Amino acid sequence: MKRVEEYINEKIKSKGCIHMALVDPDKCTPEEARSISQNCQELGSSALMIGGSTCVGGGPLDETVKGLKSGSGLPVILFPGSLFGLSRYADAVWFMSVLNSTNTYYMTGAQAIGSRMVKEYGLEAIPLGYIIISPGGTAGFISQAMAVPYDKPEVASIYALAAQYMGMRFVYLERGSGSDSPVSPKMVQSVKQTASNVKLIVGGGIRTKEQAKELAKAGADIIVTGNIIEEKGINELRDIIGGIEEGVNERSV
Numbered sequence: 389m390k391r392v393e394e395y396i397n398e399k400i401k402s403k404g405c406i407h408m409a410l411v412d413p414d415k416c417t418p419e420e421a422r423s424i425s426q427n428c429q430e431l432g433s434s435a436l437m438i439g440g441s442t443c444v445g446g447g448p449l450d451e452t453v454k455g456l457k458s459g460s461g462l463p464v465i466l467f468p469g470s471l472f473g474l475s476r477y478a479d480a481v482w483f484m485s486v487l488n489s490t491n492t493y494y495m496t497g498a499q500a501i502g503s504r505m506v507k508e509y510g511l512e513a514i515p516l517g518y519i520i521i522s523p524g525g526t527a528g529f530i531s532q533a534m535a536v537p538y539d540k541p542e543v544a545s546i547y548a549l550a551a552q553y554m555g556m557r558f559v560y561l562e563r564g565s566g567s568d569s570p571v572s573p574k575m576v577q578s579v580k581q582t583a584s585n586v587k588l589i590v591g592g593g594i595r596t597k598e599q600a601k602e603l604a605k606a607g608a609d610i611i612v613t614g615n616i617i618e619e620k621g622i623n624e625l626r627d628i629i630g631g632i633e634e635g636v637n638e639r640s641v
């Protein structure tokens with residue numbers, strides 16, 4: 389196991405549940421990235437993610453990654469929506485497969501094409517099963533997913549268990565960036581019970597302290613927020629991270 393994954397696992401072990409901030413490279417200048425990075429470290433985020441379904445990539449992505457790197461010592465993990473989402477300046481990449489896509493390109497095709505670039509760039513690849521939960525947002529549309537219905541935790545759970553059996557070490561329940569609400573705590577609980585060996589990431593539509601708290605309490609290992617920084621500013625993160633801590637404290641062991 390390599391450096392970033394080990395760091396993530398240690399953080400989860402010590403904190404119970406951690407926060408990662410997602411930056412959309414198309415909406416963020418390198419200077420803004422630097423200041424987000426600084427603030428996230430101060431507020432207690434554990435890592436920075438960068439990516440988006442429609443990411444332009446190239447020079448602008450590289451510069452934003454460099455901005456993030458210059459602002460703090462937090463690891464920067466690529467969250468690529470396509471091959472354009474790769475940058476040699478990041479520390480690691482979520483090497484993700486959309487498990488419920490209807491198109492093999494998003495399960496193994498893009499991954500095969502991108503694999504050599506990941507190697508060439510020296511990026512640490514962290515295997516991730518990406519599961520789109522309805523409505524799924526842009527990520528669900530672009531990846532041609534057959535989204536898991538919101539009220540079917542048992543369906544999300546079997547996809548997560550399949551990911552575990554295929555050797556993936558992380559699973560991401562994605563409600564879609566900017567979604568009205570996050571996935572349900574019931575779904576998180578069910579996935580954790582069924583696929584207990586994978587680390588569970590939850591993202592999409594998390595905007596309040598209470599939501600973060602309930603998801604952490606239900607057993608999420610990593611909570612990702614993106615839009616909230618653009619919508620409300622960095623200070624909202626204080627609440628989200630506080631909510632995560634409260635949720636962990638209220639877990640029934």
Ligand code: 1GP
Nearest residue numbers: 565566591592593614615
């Ligand atoms: C998107 O899950 C992430 O992939 C974050 O979603 O922007 O709604 O926080 P938000």
